[in-house]
Each structure stands twice: as structure tokens, then as C-alpha cells.
Amino acid sequence: MANNSALLALAELMKSGENSDLTFKCNGHDFKVHKLVVCGQSPVIKAALSPCFEEGRTNTINMNAFDHQTVGRLVRYLYTGDYDDSDGDSMKVDEEGDDSAVANSNSTPRYREPNVESLTIHIKVNSIGDYYGISKLMSLANVKLQNVFPPKGYRGIPCNIESPPWVLSLPNAVKLALESSGDVELLEILSAETANNISALVVTDDLKQMDDVSDFAFMVFKNCALEIQRHVRLNMALASQCTHNHRKIDELEKKVKEWESKDQLNNKTIEGLHERLIAPQKKRKTGNVTYF
Numbered sequence: 034m035a036n037n038s039a040l041l042a043l044a045e046l047m048k049s050g051e052n053s054d055l056t057f058k059c060n061g062h063d064f065k066v067h068k069l070v071v072c073g074q075s076p077v078i079k080a081a082l083s084p085c086f087e088e089g090r091t092n093t094i095n096m097n098a099f100d101h102q103t104v105g106r107l108v109r110y111l112y113t114g115d116y117d118d119s120d121g122d123s124m125k126v127d128e129e130g131d132d133s134a135v136a137n138s139n140s141t142p143r144y145r146e147p148n149v150e151s152l153t154i155h156i157k158v159n160s161i162g163d164y165y166g167i168s169k170l171m172s173l174a175n176v177k178l179q180n181v182f183p184p185k186g187y188r189g190i191p192c193n194i195e196s197p198p199w200v201l202s203l204p205n206a207v208k209l210a211l212e213s214s215g216d217v218e219l220l221e222i223l224s225a226e227t228a229n230n231i232s233a234l235v236v237t238d239d240l241k242q243m244d245d246v247s248d249f250a251f252m253v254f255k256n257c258a259l260e261i262q263r264h265v266r267l268n269m270a271l272a273s274q275c276t277h278n279h280r281k282i283d284e285l286e287k288k289v290k291e292w293e294s295k296d297q298l299n300n301k302t303i304e305g306l307h308e309r310l311i312a313p314q315k316k317r318k319t320g321n322v323t324y325f
Contacts, residue, residue: 047112055082056093057108062101064108068092071111077166098164103157110158110170118154118177147181147199152206155181160213175218182226196233203227203234232261 053065072079081088088094096104106116155178162170207223210216227234 047108054092057096057104058093059096059099059101059104062104064104066108066111074111074169075165075167077164096161099157099161103154103161106154106158107161107165107167107170110167110173115173116158118148118151147183147197149199149202151181152178152199152202153209156206156210156214156219159210159216159219163214163216171214171216171219175216175222178219179222182222196230200230200233201237203230204237231257 047066053067055066055068055071057064057066068082072082078094081094082092083089099107110116155174159171159174159178162168162174203223203226207220207227210219210223
């Protein structure tokens with residue numbers, strides 16, 4: 034309960050900006066914050082507020098390199114330990130308290146089709162976390178990004194199905210990550226998802242036009258994708274053949290059982306005939322026996 038109360042108090046402090054002693058400025062938007070909350074989480078901001086720097090003398094941090102929605106999510110994280118990826122106000126706090134939001138962020142979400150905007154949001158949050166040295170925010174953004182992508186059972190787009198928008202947006206997402214963040218874990222997540230959908234991506238120009246993809250590398254990707262498609266078709270053919278063979282085996286087993294049943298019936302019939310034919314002969318032989 035004490036922890037919940039503290040989170041609610043910080044959330045209220047964030048919304049009110051009361052007794053603020055530091056301002057984040059971002060493209061015409063001012064975010065009133067508190068050094069006590071911010072400096073313990075960001076060594077970069079703490080260092081920038083030294084009296085020998087302009088930021089320290091003016092108690093102002095210029096964040097024009099980021100959009101104000103991303104800065105809003107940074108502020109929300111600093112006060113609540115979480116942020117949202119909705120299109121609404123990123124500074125909004127749930128009435129039931131941010132402890133539930135934090136708990137929900139750590140739980141396994143139900144699968145829904147990935148949203149293109151969500152990819153961009155989490156990459157931008159990772160980027161601002163990287164810029165200001167907030168490693169826990171980077172990790173949270175990576176977890177949220179990973180949860181946006183389909184679970185393993187849903188991964189991979191069959192060759193004959195049109196790729197959804199989020200798959201086609203992966204090259205732009207990778208480009209944004211390469212340009213804005215130095216987080217290796219973020220790139221690992223994006224590279225893995227790109228590899229999962231390489232067959233769909235090689236038919237678009239976006240992947241080829243990335244500065245980090247040479248013509249030769251793109252040719253390698255394309256041939257890898259063709260090889261993957263070949264194996265997919267082969268596996269589908271084998272699966273179909275296996276299904277056909279299993280059906281044939283089931284039919285044969287059914288016939289064998291029918292034959293066994295008929296064979297048992299025939300044996301019983303033969304035994305019955307044998308009893309009827311042999312038994313009278315035994316009786317006649319027994320009746321003709323001569324005793325001395």
C-alpha cells in the first residue's frame with residue numbers, strides 16, 4: 034500500500050508540476066519536473082545540471098532533438114516507471130494508479146496485429162533513454178517492442194499471403210533505430226523480426242534502399258528468401274503427402290480389421306460344420322463296437 038501511495042503521489046506531482054525546479058523544453062512545449070526525481074535516474078541530465086554548464090545555470094534542458102510526445106513519455110516514465118503507446122496524452126495517468134500500469138507492462142499481453150505507430154513509439158523511447166543514459170527505460174521500451182511483434186506461433190508470412198503494413202514498415206523502423214539509438218539489444222530485436230519476414234521484405238524496394246544494405250547483401254537476402262520459400266513449399270508438399278499416407282494407412286488398418294473379423298467368422302462357421310459332420314460319425318463308430 035505504501036508503494037502504491039508513493040506512486041500516486043509522484044504521478045500527482047508530475048501532473049501538477051508543483052515546486053518544479055527543472056524544465057524540459059521541446060519544440061514549444063515545457064515540461065515542469067523535479068531534479069530529485071530526474072537526476073537519480075539520468076546521469077547525463079545530472080551532469081548537465083552542473084553550474085559550469087548553461088543547463089545548470091538556467092535549470093533548463095533543451096530536448097528539441099525529440100518530439101514532444103516522446104519527451105512526455107520520458108517524463109511519465111521518470112515519475113511512474115512506465116509509459117503508454119497510445120495516441121492520446123502521454124502524460125495522462127490512470128485513475129486506478131500507475132502501479133497497475135507497471136504490473137501490466139510486465140505481464141504477457143494477448144496477441145493483436147502489430148501497429149506501425151507502436152514500433153516507432155518504442156524505438157523513439159529507447160532512443161531518448163539511450164541519449165540520457167536511462168538504461169531501465171531502454172529495457173522497458175525493448176520489452177514493449179518485443180511484445181508488439183507476434184508470438185512464435187504467429188510468425189512468418191506465407192508466400193501466397195499479402196504482407197501486413199507492420200511487416201512492410203520494418204525497414205523504416207530499422208533505419209530509425211540505426212540513426213537514433215546505439216542500443217545493441219534494440220537492433221537484435223529488429224534484426225530477428227526482419228529475418229522472420231525476409232521473404233516478404235525482399236520484394237519491396239525499402240530494404241534495398243537502406244544505406245546499410247549493399248547491392249550484394251541484398252542479393253544474398255533475396256537468394257536466402259528464395260531458398261526459404263523453396264523449403265516452405267517442400268515442407269508443405271511433404272506434409273500433404275504425409276496426410277495422404279496416414280489416410281491410406283488408416284484405410285488399410287480398417288480393411289485388415291474387417292478381414293480379421295471375417296476370418297474369425299469363417300473359422301467359427303468351419304468349426305460348426307466340423308462338429309455337425311464329425312459328431313454323428315463318432316456316434317456310429319461307437320455304436321458298432323464289438324465287445325469280447
